[in-house]
Amino acid sequence: MIPRSITLAMVLLLGCRDRQPTSAIAAPASPDIHVDTWGDHWLLEEANRYLDDPAHRRRSLNASLTQHDNSYSRQRLDHYALGATGWDLLPAWNPVSVPITDAPATSLEGVAPLWDGRRPDSIAAWVELGRAVFFRYPLREESYLEHALARPALARAVGIAQTSDGSYPGAVRFRDIDGGTKIGLTCALCHTDLEGGALVVGRARRSFDYGRMRLAYHADTGAPVDAELARRMATWGPGRADVTEDRDEDPVAIPDLWGLRDQQYLTQAGTIRHTGPAALAIRQETQLLNSNHERVRPPRELAWALAMYLYSLRAPARPAGVPSLLARGESLFNEHCVECHGNAAGGGPLVTAARVGTDPALATGHGRGTGRYRPPSLIAVGTAGPFLHDGSLATLEDLFSTERLAPTYRGVHGVRAVPGHLWGTDWSAPDRTAMLAWLRAR
Numbered sequence: 001m002i003p004r005s006i007t008l009a010m011v012l013l014l015g016c017r018d019r020q021p022t023s024a025i026a027a028p029a030s031p032d033i034h035v036d037t038w039g040d041h042w043l044l045e046e047a048n049r050y051l052d053d054p055a056h057r058r059r060s061l062n063a064s065l066t067q068h069d070n071s072y073s074r075q076r077l078d079h080y081a082l083g084a085t086g087w088d089l090l091p092a093w094n095p096v097s098v099p100i101t102d103a104p105a106t107s108l109e110g111v112a113p114l115w116d117g118r119r120p121d122s123i124a125a126w127v128e129l130g131r132a133v134f135f136r137y138p139l140r141e142e143s144y145l146e147h148a149l150a151r152p153a154l155a156r157a158v159g160i161a162q163t164s165d166g167s168y169p170g171a172v173r174f175r176d177i178d179g180g181t182k183i184g185l186t187c188a189l190c191h192t193d194l195e196g197g198a199l200v201v202g203r204a205r206r207s208f209d210y211g212r213m214r215l216a217y218h219a220d221t222g223a224p225v226d227a228e229l230a231r232r233m234a235t236w237g238p239g240r241a242d243v244t245e246d247r248d249e250d251p252v253a254i255p256d257l258w259g260l261r262d263q264q265y266l267t268q269a270g271t272i273r274h275t276g277p278a279a280l281a282i283r284q285e286t287q288l289l290n291s292n293h294e295r296v297r298p299p300r301e302l303a304w305a306l307a308m309y310l311y312s313l314r315a316p317a318r319p320a321g322v323p324s325l326l327a328r329g330e331s332l333f334n335e336h337c338v339e340c341h342g343n344a345a346g347g348g349p350l351v352t353a354a355r356v357g358t359d360p361a362l363a364t365g366h367g368r369g370t371g372r373y374r375p376p377s378l379i380a381v382g383t384a385g386p387f388l389h390d391g392s393l394a395t396l397e398d399l400f401s402t403e404r405l406a407p408t409y410r411g412v413h414g415v416r417a418v419p420g421h422l423w424g425t426d427w428s429a430p431d432r433t434a435m436l437a438w439l440r441a442r
């Protein structure tokens, strides 16, 4: 077996194989963000403000919630950074957690906790700690995953896969807060992909069928499940999940995590205004304590480290493309698309759901809704898909064709029209070809 330190290094390189950033976090590309604001020095100072000043956290939370009335915002406004009450009183949990491999499980006795308790003093050290959190911090105990891991055929069918070194990214064995040894899931289960056994960190695991994995557990063990929830989980399909615990039916595609730094809004409905790294760190801090049923919170250093790691992720290299097509595609894009897709990642400000015209359920949902959608990053969009927030279109060709507008269209989720986002659909075939070539080279 290859030593773990070497495989980690390989994996890091694979995650950034197109270009080596000079700093762990690339220099800002967006003209409307001041260079100083994202420099290493500023990021390290901002880390201290986030970690040491509850008033700063509270202000950052307020500024980062797009729409204060959805349940995502309300829950955070009611509990976050209040000092004497709410989530500040939860104990910080620094777990003992090891990756799951084919090797027989050994005891967790004597294994050091994920974090050594020292605050990193460079961005590179923050990124390295963030990587450990991304792969090893358990969101919670996950019986569904444990069940699938014990059944190789089921695991394969739902997208639980092994890297060439035999580990299952996103699955860990850990000591839970009650002292028991459990199987848990981590960020890497949904936000890494495997290409011939090699890891692509940050690409959505589009083969991961969370609904089917959960339903298999209920079918095999007889553990009861709410009939309505079971019906809904069967409709998610690979690469999608309904991440809100409400009755709204709004499953959402797992996004690629490229270019987050340059996005003004986070999540497909733009639930979070990305006012700075504290906005992302708060998202991660509250996601982790929520997934763990509000019993513990992560040490804030780990939430900040996750944010630094997410910013450092780079998409693999894209094909070069044919220069004449690219030139035409770029000029069409600048004329028709930059209004919404104009930031350095190819995303932009929120657009009302009515104007985009795609399925409005997520935008108007009680959970994360803002009434609007966020133009997603277009980095490596050629290897993304299914497209749109709900993953309803299999290919980029489908997005720019009029066939999908007819009720007889067979999309990813059955026979029905997929309306909205009409930009480019009425173009000539050569123009559409040029646009597709340009998008695929991004």
Ligand code: HEC
Pocket (backbone or CB within 6 Å): 134, 139, 185, 186, 187, 188, 189, 190, 191, 210, 240, 241, 243, 252, 253, 254, 255, 256, 257, 260, 265, 266, 267, 268, 269, 284, 287, 288, 306, 310, 368
């Ligand atoms: C069960 C699958 C799953 C797991 C596990 C998971 N995510 Fe996600 N993630 C999603 C989905 C689905 C979305 C889209 C949510 C939305 O748009 O409302 C998402 C969205 C995000 C976003 C916003 C991206 C954007 O383009 O705005 C970030 C950042 C993110 N996840 C990071 C993480 C981190 C860090 C972890 C671990 C703490 C994690 N996720 C765990 C499925 C998952």
Ligand code: HEC
Pocket (backbone or CB within 6 Å): 268, 333, 336, 337, 338, 339, 340, 341, 351, 355, 356, 358, 359, 373, 374, 375, 376, 377, 378, 381, 384, 385, 386, 387, 388, 389, 390, 399, 421, 423, 424, 435, 439
């Ligand atoms: C008025 C704003 C607006 C304009 C103009 C616009 N878009 Fe979009 N675009 C969006 C929004 C919002 C979404 C997300 C919609 C959703 O998920 O329901 C989106 C989604 C996309 C996606 C899907 C990405 C993915 O990963 O799912 C692509 C590709 C895209 N746009 C390309 C283009 C191109 C090319 C043009 C110009 C021909 C264009 N857009 C014009 C707002 C716009």
